[in-house]
Amino acid sequence: MLTLGINKPKLSDETFYLLRDIVYKRSGTFFPENKKYLLETRLARRLELKDLKTFEDYYYFLAYDAERERELQALCNSVVTNETSFFRDGPQLEAFRKGVVSKVIEEKSRASDRSIRVWSAACSTGEEPLTISMMLHEEGVLTRGWNVDILGSDISDGVLRAAAAGVYDKYSLRNTPEEYIRKYFTGSGETYTINSRARSLVRYKKINLVDANETRMVRGMDIVFCRNVLIYFDDASKKKAIGHLYDSMEKGGYLLVGFSESLHSITRLFRPVSVERSVVYKKI
Numbered sequence: 001m002l003t004l005g006i007n008k009p010k011l012s013d014e015t016f017y018l019l020r021d022i023v024y025k026r027s028g029t030f031f032p033e034n035k036k037y038l039l040e041t042r043l044a045r046r047l048e049l050k051d052l053k054t055f056e057d058y059y060y061f062l063a064y065d066a067e068r069e070r071e072l073q074a075l076c077n078s079v080v081t082n083e084t085s086f087f088r089d090g091p092q093l094e095a096f097r098k099g100v101v102s103k104v105i106e107e108k109s110r111a112s113d114r115s116i117r118v119w120s121a122a123c124s125t126g127e128e129p130l131t132i133s134m135m136l137h138e139e140g141v142l143t144r145g146w147n148v149d150i151l152g153s154d155i156s157d158g159v160l161r162a163a164a165a166g167v168y169d170k171y172s173l174r175n176t177p178e179e180y181i182r183k184y185f186t187g188s189g190e191t192y193t194i195n196s197r198a199r200s201l202v203r204y205k206k207i208n209l210v211d212a213n214e215t216r217m218v219r220g221m222d223i224v225f226c227r228n229v230l231i232y233f234d235d236a237s238k239k240k241a242i243g244h245l246y247d248s249m250e251k252g253g254y255l256l257v258g259f260s261e262s263l264h265s266i267t268r269l270f271r272p273v274s275v276e277r278s279v280v281y282k283k284i
């Protein structure tokens with residue numbers, strides 16, 4: 001049993017560098033030396049499931065085993081941070097609802113285009129794209145005759161399976177206003193299911209943001225949310241991901257990154273714009 005301290009496998013520095021390199025190349029997530037314990041903890045479960053005794057054995061499995069592709073996906077699923085919730089970062093969502101949506105509607109009306117495409121680019125278990133869907137419903141965008149398409153994507157197929165199921169615990173809804181719960185969810189107590197009205201605008205797809213081939217299929221986005229994922233990347237991965245997001249967007253489109261994230265020093269392809277006291281980025 002790996003859970004017993006005496007038998008716990010130890011991650012040597014040498015193997016840490018090899019494994020973090022695999023994780024980095026695959027996902028863009030970078031584990032600096034001071035996060036070694038985190039990689040060690042998150043990978044210990046994989047060793048246990050594969051019945052491997054040491055991290056060295058695990059490295060060789062990833063490098064040479066016939067099942068390596070499947071394990072690389074499982075590895076990605078287990079090392080990323082999936083923390084999310086409905087209505088995360090309220091002030092920024094208000095900027096989206098009150099400012100960004102009306103700007104996009106105004107600009108697209110001029111071009112007689114009545115479709116809005118939104119991409120939630122690292123959506124975890126779906127709370128973010130579903131929040132966007134509910135907000136667009138509340139803004140009356142659909143009743144005014146606009147077509148809305150929301151793409152939720154993530155590198156991890158595990159979280160996307162949960163997103164597709166659409167079942168959430170009470171904790172995920174901790175910031176959700178009561179009237180939204182009544183209108184868009186069924187259930188009570190500990191478990192809630194998103195209803196088809198909110199769900200029907202959202203489609204899910206597995207897309208790795210640092211992979212040019214996977215992001216190439218996404219084009220023509222008016223608004224992109226890429227929140228709370230760039231913090232796990234180093235500058236090279238950030239630049240790669242932001243370049244891919246840029247290519248996926250319409251000229252004049254808006255990019256919203258996380259509260260603690262910034263494009264400063266990463267790219268000059270976007271212009272920071274202040275909307276309702278939040279900063280969003282406009283593709284120029």
Ligand SMILES: C[S@@+](CC[C@H](N)C(=O)[O-])C[C@H]1O[C@@H](n2cnc3c(N)ncnc32)[C@H](O)[C@@H]1O
Pocket residue numbers: 026027028029080081082083084085088121122123124125128153154155156159207208209210226227228229258
């Ligand atoms: C902390 S969650 C953020 C979820 C949501 N955007 C939010 O702000 O609440 C980060 C998500 O990024 C995903 N992720 C990590 N690396 C990725 C990559 N290279 N491509 C796409 N998604 C990635 C993880 O699987 C995880 O679900």
